Amino acid sequence: MQPDVYIVLEHYNSQPLLHESLLPPSMNFVGGMELKGILVRFLVWNRTQRKGSVTLELVVLIPLFILLSLIAWQLFLSGMAVIDTHAAVRDAVRVASTTGDTDEAEKQGKDSFGQSRGYKLKRLDVKIENDEAIAKAKVEIPILFLASKPITYETEEKAPALNTYNFASPLIMGNGQLGFPVANPTISSHFGIRTDPFTGKTKRHYGIDFPAPIGTPIYAAEDGIVKYAGPAGNYGYLVIIDHGGGLETYYAHMYSHQVKVFTGQQVKRGQQIAAVGSNGRSTGPHLHFEVRSGGAPVDPLPFLSE
Numbered sequence: 001m002q003p004d005v006y007i008v009l010e011h012y013n014s015q016p017l018l019h020e021s022l023l024p025p026s027m028n029f030v031g032g033m034e035l036k037g038i039l040v041r042f043l044v045w046n047r048t049q050r051k052g053s054v055t056l057e058l059v060v061l062i063p064l065f066i067l068l069s070l071i072a073w074q075l076f077l078s079g080m081a082v083i084d085t086h087a088a089v090r091d092a093v094r095v096a097s098t099t100g101d102t103d104e105a106e107k108q109g110k111d112s113f114g115q116s117r118g119y120k121l122k123r124l125d126v127k128i129e130n131d132e133a134i135a136k137a138k139v140e141i142p143i144l145f146l147a148s149k150p151i152t153y154e155t156e157e158k159a160p161a162l163n164t165y166n167f168a169s170p171l172i173m174g175n176g177q178l179g180f181p182v183a184n185p186t187i188s189s190h191f192g193i194r195t196d197p198f199t200g201k202t203k204r205h206y207g208i209d210f211p212a213p214i215g216t217p218i219y220a221a222e223d224g225i226v227k228y229a230g231p232a233g234n235y236g237y238l239v240i241i242d243h244g245g246g247l248e249t250y251y252a253h254m255y256s257h258q259v260k261v262f263t264g265q266q267v268k269r270g271q272q273i274a275a276v277g278s279n280g281r282s283t284g285p286h287l288h289f290e291v292r293s294g295g296a297p298v299d300p301l302p303f304l305s306e
């Protein structure tokens with residue numbers, strides 16, 4: 001008692017599943033003939049043994065699709081890992097070069113790398129060597145089905161370091177004429193000849209750079225009258241205080257809204273006059289501080305005391 005529909009199905013299944021024309025021309029050659037034979041035999045076996053309606057899609061396309069998906073996923077994962085690794089070293093070297101704080105730089109680098117369950121940051125080293133901040137990172141990217149043999153990717157970045165100065169050193173104890181313009185000061189660049197961070201050429205630096213986060217208060221180094229407070233090209237916004245006796249102090253790289261004094265205003269030593277910015281010709285947030293005597297820039301260090 002076979003239903004009619006069964007005959008119809010049988011008829012359908014007896015259609016050749018793999019027609020000559022379905023094969024690419026190259027498969028009609030010797031190697032191709034072999035492959036074709038295998039395929040045909042498999043399909044025939046499948047049809048007779050399983051009585052299923054096996055199709056070309058099931059045999060070839062689905063496994064191929066899965067394989068391609070896995071490859072695409074692997075490439076995506078590797079790409080993301082490389083991007084995150086570069087972000088980590090870039091940000092780490094930026095922090096290290098502007099603050100000289102390698103611990104803080106490593107922390108920033110790890111934050112920038114972010115969290116991913118797909119791959120992990122194996123190592124991030126930040127150091128300052130020969131006036132250069134160097135960050136190296138190594139990331140492990142697992143290969144699908146080969147969890148025990150991950151591929152590793154390493155990259156490194158460098159930037160000129162603004163070498164920090166140790167204020168415990170008696171060398172820099174000044175005569176106390178001027179107070180420090182920022183609290184907890186560190187120096188990233190001294191007065192005198194230095195390598196220009198923009199051009200790489202040596203150039204005279206007319207002041208001292210105090211790196212500090214944007215918004216750090218800047219204090220008047222001594223009583224005086226504000227000679228100028230306003231925009232000044234490469235200096236960003238600039239404040240000049242006249243202390244009398246031909247002594248002037250310059251405070252640079254602020255943004256306009258950070259300047260708290262106006263030209264002609266009288267200020268007291270230690271009074272906040274502005275906040276640290278990175279405006280003008282600046283590689284990172286810092287105060288550029290100058291002392292001028294009789295109009296000529298002089299090394300501010302001997303004037304300063306804690």
Ligand SMILES: [Zn+2]
Pocket residue numbers: 189205207208209287288289
């Ligand atoms: Zn400077």
